[in-house]
Amino acid sequence: MNDRSRKIIDSSFSKLAKISLALMCAAVAAFTLPIIIKGAGAFLFTATSEHEKILEENFGADLSDGQKERIKRGEIQKEKIFSEILELENRKSLEAQKIITDEIDAAFAKLQKQTDSVLSAAKLTSSKRRKAFADISTSIWGDFASRVKEATQMAEKNGAAVSFEKFLEKCSEDVTERAKQYSGSKALKAQIKPVARAALRRSICQLPNSELELSRKRLSEINAAYFTFKSGVNKLLGPVDAKQKASEKLPRNKYGQSRMDMARKVFEESVCKIRVIATDKNGHSTFQSVQTKEYFKGTPVEKIFDEIEENFDALMQPHFVFYGGFFTNDPVDSNLLGGIFPMIVGTFYLTLGSMLIAAPLGIIAAIYFSEYAKPSKITSALKMCVGTLAGVPSIVFGLFGLAFLIDTLKISDGKSVIAGSATLALLILPTIVQSCAESLKSVPQTYREASLGLGAGKWYTICTVILPAALPSMLTGIIISMGRAAGETAPIIFTAATSTGVALGLSQIFTNPTPALPWNIYNICSEHEAAEMVEHVQYGMVFTLMGIVLSLNLVAIIIRAKLQRR
Amino acid sequence: MDNKTQDNTPQSNAVVSARDFCVYYGTHKAVKNINVDFARGKVTAIIGPSGCGKSTFLRCINRMNDLVDGCTTSGKLMLNGVDIYHKRLDVTELRRRVGMVFQRPNPFPKSIYDNVAFGVRLKGRIARSDLDEIVEKSLRGAALWEEVKDRLSSSALGLSGGQQQRLCIARALAIRPEVLLMDEPCSALDPKSTARIEDLIAELSGKYTIAIVTHNMQQASRVSDNTAFFYEGNLIEFGETAKIFTNPKKQETNDYITGRFG
Numbered sequence: 001m002n003d004r005s006r007k008i009i010d011s012s013f014s015k016l017a018k019i020s021l022a023l024m025c026a027a028v029a030a031f032t033l034p035i036i037i038k039g040a041g042a043f044l045f046t047a048t049s050e051h052e053k054i055l056e057e058n059f060g061a062d063l064s065d066g067q068k069e070r071i072k073r074g075e076i077q078k079e080k081i082f083s084e085i086l087e088l089e090n091r092k093s094l095e096a097q098k099i100i101t102d103e104i105d106a107a108f109a110k111l112q113k114q115t116d117s118v119l120s121a122a123k124l125t126s127s128k129r130r131k132a133f134a135d136i137s138t139s140i141w142g143d144f145a146s147r148v149k150e151a152t153q154m155a156e157k158n159g160a161a162v163s164f165e166k167f168l169e170k171c172s173e174d175v176t177e178r179a180k181q182y183s184g185s186k187a188l189k190a191q192i193k194p195v196a197r198a199a200l201r202r203s204i205c206q207l208p209n210s211e212l213e214l215s216r217k218r219l220s221e222i223n224a225a226y227f228t229f230k231s232g233v234n235k236l237l238g239p240v241d242a243k244q245k246a247s248e249k250l251p252r253n254k255y256g257q258s259r260m261d262m263a264r265k266v267f268e269e270s271v272c273k274i275r276v277i278a279t280d281k282n283g284h285s286t287f288q289s290v291q292t293k294e295y296f297k298g299t300p301v302e303k304i305f306d307e308i309e310e311n312f313d314a315l316m317q318p319h320f321v322f323y324g325g326f327f328t329n330d331p332v333d334s335n336l337l338g339g340i341f342p343m344i345v346g347t348f349y350l351t352l353g354s355m356l357i358a359a360p361l362g363i364i365a366a367i368y369f370s371e372y373a374k375p376s377k378i379t380s381a382l383k384m385c386v387g388t389l390a391g392v393p394s395i396v397f398g399l400f401g402l403a404f405l406i407d408t409l410k411i412s413d414g415k416s417v418i419a420g421s422a423t424l425a426l427l428i429l430p431t432i433v434q435s436c437a438e439s440l441k442s443v444p445q446t447y448r449e450a451s452l453g454l455g456a457g458k459w460y461t462i463c464t465v466i467l468p469a470a471l472p473s474m475l476t477g478i479i480i481s482m483g484r485a486a487g488e489t490a491p492i493i494f495t496a497a498t499s500t501g502v503a504l505g506l507s508q509i510f511t512n513p514t515p516a517l518p519w520n521i522y523n524i525c526s527e528h529e530a531a532e533m534v535e536h537v538q539y540g541m542v543f544t545l546m547g548i549v550l551s552l553n554l555v556a557i558i559i560r561a562k563l564q565r566r
Numbered sequence: 567m568d569n570k571t572q573d574n575t576p577q578s579n580a581v582v583s584a585r586d587f588c589v590y591y592g593t594h595k596a597v598k599n600i601n602v603d604f605a606r607g608k609v610t611a612i613i614g615p616s617g618c619g620k621s622t623f624l625r626c627i628n629r630m631n632d633l634v635d636g637c638t639t640s641g642k643l644m645l646n647g648v649d650i651y652h653k654r655l656d657v658t659e660l661r662r663r664v665g666m667v668f669q670r671p672n673p674f675p676k677s678i679y680d681n682v683a684f685g686v687r688l689k690g691r692i693a694r695s696d697l698d699e700i701v702e703k704s705l706r707g708a709a710l711w712e713e714v715k716d717r718l719s720s721s722a723l724g725l726s727g728g729q730q731q732r733l734c735i736a737r738a739l740a741i742r743p744e745v746l747l748m749d750e751p752c753s754a755l756d757p758k759s760t761a762r763i764e765d766l767i768a769e770l771s772g773k774y775t776i777a778i779v780t781h782n783m784q785q786a787s788r789v790s791d792n793t794a795f796f797y798e799g800n801l802i803e804f805g806e807t808a809k810i811f812t813n814p815k816k817q818e819t820n821d822y823i824t825g826r827f828g
Contacts, residue, residue, distance in 0.1 A: 374635075446672035450734070453630060454685035454741060455662030464684070469675050 032546070039543020041261075042536045043326040049074035049317035050238060051258035054337055058251070059329050074317040078256075081315070082240040084304050085230060091300075093160035096151035097167055103147050104171065104208070108178055110140040111204065115187065118200065122192040129196060133203035140204075145211045152215040156222065159300030165219040172212045179204040225276040226301060229292055232270030233308065236263060237315060251333040252530075258337070259536065260318045271308065326540055330502050335524055335537045344544060345503040346417070346514030350496060351486040351548075353421025353509070354428060358485075359478050361425075362432030366474075369433070370440035371462055390430035395490040397427045402494035415513035417504065420496020427491055428481040435477025439470040472563040479556035483549040489518035499523045517545040579606045581745055581775040582627055586641035589622050589631065596622050598799040599641065604745070604792075609767060609776040611790030611807065613783060615827060618796040620779050624747050626650070627777065628664035629657050645745070662688075665738030666747040670754045671730030673722035673737070678705075678714050681722045681733055685741035700740055708736035709766050728759025735766065739774075746770065748778040752785065764789050783823055787811045795819045 049071045055061035063071075111118075114136055121132030155164035182188070183201040192200070238256035239245040248254050257263035271292065278288040296302045308315065329339035365386075373379040401423030405411050412419050443466050451461040467474075489497075497519035504514050521541045524534055531538075580603035589597035597619040604610045612620040622631065629650060631637045643650045650660060662685070673681050682701045686692060692700075701718070705711040710732040714725070722733055731751055738746060748767075752760040767789045770776060780786050786793055787807055794804040795818070803810060803819045814820045821827055 444672070446668060446670060447674060449630060449633070449666075449668060450672045450674065450737075451684070452633070453628060453661055453666040453668070454688065454737065455658045455660075456685075456688055457658055460688065465674055 035539060035542050035546060038536070038539035039546075042540025042543065043323045045321065045323070045536070046260040046318050047321040047323070048256065048258055048260060048263055049319075050256045051321060051323070054255050054258055054332075055325065058332055058338065059325060061325075070317050070319065074315060077311055077315045078237050081233070081237065081304060081308060084300070084307070085233070085240055088159050088300055088304070089162045091158065091160045092163045092167075093151075093155035093158045096155040096158070096160070096164060099147055099151040099154075100168075100171055103144050104175060104178070107140045107142070107144065107208070108182065111136070111182060114140065118188070119191055122188075122196045122200070126195075126199075130199060130203070133200050137203045137207050141207050144208055148211045148215050152219060156219070157299060161219050161222050161226065161299075165216055165223055168212050168216045168219065172209050172216070175208045175212070176205050221277055225274055225290075225295055228274045228276070229271065229296075229301065229305070232266065232274065233304075235270055236266045236308075252336045252533075255337070257316070260316060261536075262533065263316050267308075267312065271305070327544070331500070331537075334500070334528060334530075335520075335534050336530065340517070340520070340537065340541055340544065342501055342503040343515045343517045343520045343541065344548075346497075346516035347486055347518070347545070347548060349417045349504065349509055349514060350420050350424055350492060350516055351482055353417060354424035354485045355478070355482050357422060357425035358429045358432055358481070362429050362478070363436055363474070365429075365433045366436030366440055367462060367467075369437045371458070371466070386430045386433050389426075390434060393490075394427055394488055397423055398491040398494040400426070401491055406495060412511055415494075415496050415498065416511055417496055417509035417514050420492045420514075420516075421509075423491040423495045424485040424488060427488060428485050431481045431484070432478055435481070436470070436474045439473035439477060440466060442473065443469045472560040475559050475563070476556045479552050479559070483552045486548055486552065487518055487545060489522060492516055492519055499527070517541055517548070521545065580604060581606045581646060582777070583644045583647075584623075584642070585644070587623075587626070587643045588640045589619065589626060590638045590640075591634070592636045596799055597626075600801050602794055602801055602804055604775055604777055606775050607772050608791040609771045609778060609789055610792045610794060611786035612777060612779045612794045612796060613781075613786050613822070614796035614802075615822065616781075619799040620794075620796040621749055623796070624749055624777055624779050625666075627745065627747055628661045628666055630661075630666065632657065658688075662741050663743055664745045664747060665741065665743035667731070667734050667738055667749065667751045669750045671727055671734055673725070673730050673733050675721065675723055677719045678722050678725070678733060679718040682736050682740050685737060689741075704736040704740035705733075707739045707770070708732045709762065709769070710736055726759070728755050728762055731755060731759065731763060732766065735763075735770075739770075743774070745775045745777065748776065750779050750781060753781065760785070783811070795822065797822070 049067075052061070052063055052067045053071055056063050117132075118136060121129055121136065123129075124132055152164065152168075155161060179201045182204070183197045188197060188200075234240065234244075234253070234256075236256055239248060239254060245254050257266050273289050274292050274295065275287045275289050276295065277285050280286050292305050293302060296305065323339075326339040327344060328341050330341055332338040369379070369383065373382075401419055405419050405422055406414065406416075411422065447465050447469055448461060451465045452458075456464070496513055497516050498513040499515065499520060501513070501515050504512050521538065524541065525531060525538050528534055582602075582604040584600040584602045587597065587600040588595055600623060612624060614620045625631045626639060626643055627645070627650065631639075639651055645660065645664065649655070674684065676684070679701055682704050683697055686697060686700050702711060702715075705714065710729060713729060714733075722730065725733060731754075735746075735751075752763050755763065764785060767776060767778065771789075771791065778786075778790065790807045792805065793807045793810045795802045795810065795814075795816075797818050803814060803816045805815075810819060811823055814823065
């Protein structure tokens with residue numbers, strides 16, 4: 001190969017290496033930056049006044065006067081909205097009601113006057129009789145249909161749709177009752193057969209009731225839409241009054257949104273837009289998403305919506321907070337409120353527990369391999385076993401932990417921290433053995449010679465010369481394994497993890513399962529009932545887990561640097 | 567030296583005596599039927615071309631070759647008349663009496679003080695003041711005290727190569743060995759450091775019995791009282807250094823010291 005082509009190969013290789021390094025850095029940045037930024041959002045965010053309220057009521061936080069003042073300011077604004085909502089639900093449109101009651105009264109008055117024609121019609125044969133009754137009904141009800149529509153529109157406009165729906169229901173019962181009374185009155189009873197009376201009753205009720213039903217249906221659609229809107233407002237601002245708050249079972253329903261980003265999301269998705277029932281061409285009912293403002297155009301609901309939109313900041317009272325409680329508070333209501341303390345504690349228990357089991361065993365095995373074992377078939381077989389064990393998929397370790405440690409050895413009744421720790425210990429043991437043996441091997445032979453040459457025994461040499469010299473790289477290997485144990489999910493699914501729970505005390509680690517970050521990250525991302533509402537917690541957990549693993553690695557680097565300087 | 571004329575009992579002033587001593591690596595005989603006596607308080611240089619078995623022989627004197635797999639011996643090697651390879655011999659005790667300085671300086675990654683104190687502490691607990699005294703004495707003995715007295719607690723790895731080698735000598739001296747084995751102690755050092763070590767060996771001669779393996783014939787002639795010439799596992803010639811270098815009896819010795827081979 002000539003000089004030129006050698007140079008070309010050298011330079012192109014160095015360029016290639018630089019490009020691949022740059023790509024790797026970019027990939028790492030693309031991977032970690034969102035986690036860091038969004039993860040920090042779990043504890044550094046713009047909060048609403050609900051945030052402090054939640055802290056006070058769930059975690060006994062002492063609020064400063066300023067915070068109390070802020071909550072109060074928000075409450076005053078919310079109170080306005082809430083009172084409007086309550087007023088709206090109880091508002092009665094008396095005018096509209098009167099139109100209908102008047103109509104019904106007038107119809108029955110007309111009916112009374114037509115008793116003669118009723119009597120004569122009753123004597124006809126059944127088919128003719130039915131027609132005659134229908135004619136009477138038409139004549140007495142007149143333009144009832146258009147009146148009902150008019151009244152319904154009026155009520156709708158006045159925002160009395162909720163109460164008017166109830167009123168229409170009552171009207172319908174009323175009409176039936178009055179028709180029954182009329183057909184059962186003494187005058188008719190004596191002269192008309194029961195079959196004909198029943199036919200008469202049906203005829204009288206049919207027309208008004210179907211009209212009333214039609215309007216009621218229309219109103220119930222509107223009201224359903226309204227209640228969807230209201231529940232969106234509840235989600236955003238919290239329950240309308242103490243009574244509702246007390247009746248809510250889920251803590252998530254007892255408060256409005258505590259984060260501004262979530263508040264905006266809820267506002268846009270559940271308040272600005274609502275899902276209503278619509279009937280398609282084929283007559284099937286389907287859900288449809290509509291703009292609140294358009295749907296309720298010209299009604300008081302639109303006014304409430306406008307008020308919320310205009311006073312959004314006054315309602316939410318946005319302020320920037322550092323929520324340290326994210327790391328120290330227990331979660332409330334499936335992580336929708338509160339922090340991730342039990343998961344952090346669980347991760348620490350599992351990691352430290354696995355370390356306490358695996359590190360001594362691993363170091364002893366490594367010392368045996370590097371200092372005592374003579375090259376033989378058994379030694380190389382043992383080494384091969386350790387190597388193979390290092391390659392076993394972690395899910396298999398998890399199953400092994402369940403089948404052997406829990407079901408066969410019965411080290412605990414079910415999942416427990418100790419079972420999880422032992423499983424994780426088995427998982428990282430081969431790595432520890434290999435890295436420690438490697439570290440011990442890398443201690444220069446001259447140290448051994450020097451120590452033995454001074455009359456030291458083998459054990460003394462190992463303890464005073466070889467182990468101290470190998471310690472930095474051994475610790476590095478062990479701590480990196482620790483990071484792996486902290487992040488492993490599969491082994492603890494079977495042996496230790498539970499999706500909810502509080503932080504365990506030391507005495508419970510032999511009996512109780514624990515939440516732990518890796519498992520809960522999976523759980524909260526894919527099994528959570530309201531995963532989109534806990535996105536910040538998802539990122540926060542990932543951030544915390546990465547923080548734990550990276551700080552373990554950092555500790556390894558620091559220890560290494562310190563010990564090497566000595 | 568003729569094996570048959572050699573007296574089979576050690577000379578009265580001999581510290582290390584070999585009688586028909588052989589070393590094998592597996593089946594390969596690396597050192598063949600050596601008969602030699604290292605006199606008390608004298609510096610004995612072992613010279614010879616690479617692979618002649620001189621280091622192997624030296625390392626047998628404190629049984630460092632035990633660390634080598636498949637290394638066996640036959641014949642007798644005695645320290646003060648006691649068989650070094652006796653079954654019931656306490657190897658650690660032997661090594662305490664026969665100190666060793668290696669080819670490359672190999673201080674422990676500990677402080678200068680701890681390096682020197684290492685061997686002393688092996689014997690058991692010792693008062694700090696006594697230990698201080700031994701450390702100072704040993705460092706003075708290795709002509710290193712003046713250079714390191716202000717930084718005894720700093721790492722030994724921060725010393726220069728020559729200083730490290732003198733520290734290793736001080737470390738060996740601290741346990742007061744009878745014999746000091748030096749396996750090419752200057753081969754990894756620059757000429758200035760080499761000169762200091764040679765001065766030190768001159769100072770130590772008389773107090774310790776020293777055996778030094780060297781490739782450097784000038785060094786052998788400068789520092790040693792007696793010289794043993796090894797060639798292909800055999801001890802070709804042993805005698806006073808002056809005689810060996812001026813008037814060797816054997817042709818091989820003459821060829822080697824005049825630089826014909828090796």
